[in-house]
Amino acid sequence: MYLTLGLIILPLAANAVNIVLSNDDGWADSNIRVLYRTLKASGHGILLSAPSIDQSGTGSSMSPPAPLDYQCQYHTCPFGSPATGMWQTDPNITYVNSFPASAMDYGINISGPKRFGGRRPDLAISGINNGNNSGIAVPFSGTVGAAAHASILGIPSIVFSGQTSHRHAWKAIPPLHSRLYSALATNLTNTLLASGPPYLPPKTFLNVNFAAADPGLCDQERQRIALSAYSLQRDIIVRLERSP
Known part of the structure; x- marks a missing residue:
C-alpha cells in the first residue's frame, strides 16, 4: 500500500496516549531523539x-x-555503567543494555508503568530505522523485532524506517531526513490513534517505510510511504496481503 501525507502536525494530538519508543540503532541516534521530541510536542506521554x-x-x-x-x-555513558540508565537532563530518555526487543520489553513492563502511573503504554513505536525494512530484511531487523515483541505483549505497535540512512549523533543539528521522517511518523501515528482503540488487530503491527528524503518533496509537503501490516502467527512474522 502506498500513500502520501502532508507534513502539517497539530500542536496537540486529539487523542494523546502513552507511548514506549525504541529502535535498534541505539538510544543516542539522531532519528529516535528527533522522533521523541516530535511525538512529545504533539502531546503524547x-x-x-x-x-x-x-x-x-x-x-x-x-x-x-x-x-x-x-x-x-x-x-553517552562510561564503561561500567549499570544495565539500565537515563539521560541526565531527561529521565524519560533511557537506555537498556541489551537487544532491541529486550529494551522494548523493559519499557513496557518495568520502566513504563513507573512513568505512566502504574499502567502499561497504549502504543509502542520502533524507529526511525536508518534504512528501510522490507522483504527479506524484515525478520532480521532489530527495529522490527522490538515492535513484534510489543505486539506479542498485547501492545499495538508501529515500525518506522527511512531509506535515507546517514547516521548522526544526538547532539548533531537534526538532519533533514530525521526531521522529515519524524513529522510524517507523528502524523501517521496521530491518524491511527484517531481511529480509536484497539487501533490494530491482536498480534499485528504496522511496518512503515519512507522513501528517500528529497528536498523537492519536502517543498511540496508530500512524501511517498510504503505501509504493510504484519501478523504474528506461532511466533512467525507473516505479512498480511491488502484486500483489493
Whole structure:
C-alpha cells in the first residue's frame, strides 16, 4: 500500500496516549531523539527505552540487561555503567543494555508503568530505522523485532524506517531526513490513534517505510510511504496481503 501525507502536525494530538519508543540503532541516534521530541510536542506521554549501543540486525533476540563492559553509543555513558540508565537532563530518555526487543520489553513492563502511573503504554513505536525494512530484511531487523515483541505483549505497535540512512549523533543539528521522517511518523501515528482503540488487530503491527528524503518533496509537503501490516502467527512474522 502506498500513500502520501502532508507534513502539517497539530500542536496537540486529539487523542494523546502513552507511548514506549525504541529502535535498534541505539538510544543516542539522531532519528529516535528527533522522533521523541516530535511525538512529545504533539502531546503524547513518551518513554524512550532503547539499546545502549547500535544493535542493528539482531532480530527478535532477547537477553537480560547487563552492566556495560564498554561505553554507551557516542560516549553517552562510561564503561561500567549499570544495565539500565537515563539521560541526565531527561529521565524519560533511557537506555537498556541489551537487544532491541529486550529494551522494548523493559519499557513496557518495568520502566513504563513507573512513568505512566502504574499502567502499561497504549502504543509502542520502533524507529526511525536508518534504512528501510522490507522483504527479506524484515525478520532480521532489530527495529522490527522490538515492535513484534510489543505486539506479542498485547501492545499495538508501529515500525518506522527511512531509506535515507546517514547516521548522526544526538547532539548533531537534526538532519533533514530525521526531521522529515519524524513529522510524517507523528502524523501517521496521530491518524491511527484517531481511529480509536484497539487501533490494530491482536498480534499485528504496522511496518512503515519512507522513501528517500528529497528536498523537492519536502517543498511540496508530500512524501511517498510504503505501509504493510504484519501478523504474528506461532511466533512467525507473516505479512498480511491488502484486500483489493
